[in-house]
Each structure stands twice: as structure tokens, then as C-alpha cells.
Amino acid sequence: KWGLVIHGGAGVISRENLSAEREAEVRAALQQALQAGHAVLAQGGSSLDAVTAAVRILEDSPHFNAGKGAVFNHDGINELDAAIMDGATRSAGAVAGLRRVKNPIELARRVMEKSPHVMMMGEGAEQFAKAQGVELVDPKYFFTEDRWQSLQRALEKERAVPSQSPSSLLPGVDPVTGDHKFG
């Protein structure tokens, strides 16, 4: 009964804010991720390899809030987080605040397998990535127009209501294509 399950985010996703074209592209990317993971498992590969293969596909798609499709923070920068965990050993690796790592899931796995630590963040994590030969990219790689416009709308909304408390700003995000996501 081996297999693989994936997600590409949850939120206010309705037929009104998801065009037929975008829906088709999203479904195709999800299928591609499932097939990548299945190929690993069908050949007797490990669940860790299957998870990594599937998540990489989703990170490389501009349609999901991870990797290539990451949203922008307040300063107009893409900051990426990831984690991976091996159920058999409870080994785990996590990374946070990355700005140049193309596939954060790869680095999380290196943290788990090639370091004595569980979690690394920011510049230190990227130094570790470089030492491990994990692919780094120019931050411009993560730019997508949709995500940039989402940030501009969020900033505009924030400027319109400057007295909002930090907690009240949380539900005020205005993400891509009208759907409302957290992560």
C-alpha cells in the first residue's frame, strides 16, 4: 500500500478566482509532482527520496508559494523555509529565511543528513548550502509579476489603514490571483 500524497497550499480558492487556464496548469504541475514521487517509489526508492522529488517539482513551479513561486516579504524579498523528516529514525532537517537557495527542500535534507543539527537559518544556512554544493541562484530567479503585484496591493492596503496592529495585519494579506493563503 505504498504511495504518495502532496499539497500545494490551502486557502480561499474558488472557481471565481481561478481561471480555467491557471487551473489546468496547477493540475498539471500537481500530476507531475505525483508522477515524480511515484517513479521513485515504484523503483523501490525511499520515502525520503520520493518526498524530495515531489516537493522539488512544486518548488520549481511558479504556481505555488514555495521556491520559484514564493511570495514577497514586506521589503520586497523572497524568504524561503522548508523541512523534511524521516519517520523511521525521526531524523529531521529544517531551514528558514533563505534568499538564494533554489530548492530549500534539498537544503533541509542536507541539514538532516550532513550536519548534527536540526535547523539552520538565514546567511548561515546559505553558507552551509554553499559548502554542500546545493544550488544557489540570484534572488531575481524568484521574481514573478503576480507575487510582486500582490505585495504592492498589500502595501497599499497597509498604507490605507496605518493604525492596524501587527496581529490585525495578518489576515490582511492580498496574495496572488485573489486567493488568500498563509503558510
Add this chain to the structure above:
Amino acid sequence: TVGAVALDQAGNLAAGTSTGGMTNKRFGRVGDSPIIGAGTYADPRCAVSATGHGEFFIRYTVARDICARVEYQSLPLPEAANIVVNDVLVKAGGEGGVIAMDRDGNVAMPFNSTGMYRGYVGEDGQPHVAIFKESEESASSP
């Protein structure tokens, strides 16, 4: 946020999650995805990857809570996942969903938002993909 959980032919489970966080976040905010036990967790019985309003998933240790209910209360995985997502989180006001598998290959994909990009593939290699609630998926099928 994206994620995957898998059960391999040797019976081992794994979980992984990756995210770009949330639009307009500040102050080095970190959500649940890299927090082991909140947005990502796996043990020999259960594996979970989450997506949603991370602050709630952290405070309610969502991924570990689901696996703990499987481990200590012997709840079926779908029931454990459903309780946490559609009862515990809903009462707290936390929006989102999870994907989960257990060591027998049982799958759960509950969410309390209007939609969740999700999919499953088993041994037969036939991918199943969905976005909206099951009722809407059925209604939209050709």
C-alpha cells in the same frame, strides 16, 4: 506552501514541506513549515505536512497532534486528522489543511478552507488531483 508525505515499499514514512511564507511578512516571521511538529512531522506510524495560517499550526502543534492521536489513542489516521483540522483548528480560528499517511497506506487530506491544492498516487500509478471540496470536484467532473 507545498508538501509531500510518502510511504515506501519498505514501510517507511517521510514528510516534507516548503514555503515562501506570507505576503508582506516582516520581522523575520517564520511560519509552521520548518517547525518540526507543527507543519512537518513523521514517525514510524504517521507522516504529516501542513499548509495554513502558520501561527495556529505552531501553537496547536498540528502535525504532531495528529500523529499522537494515532499513536496514543489508536485513532484511525483519517479520524485523527479530521478532528485536528475540522474541530481543534476551526474552534481556534486556524485556517488551512494537512496531508497525511499512516504505515498501512491510509491517506487523509482534510482542510477547513474553501480549497486545497492536493493529490494522491498509489501503487497503480494513477494520479488523483483535486482543488475544491469533494462535492464541487464531483459536480465539475465531465
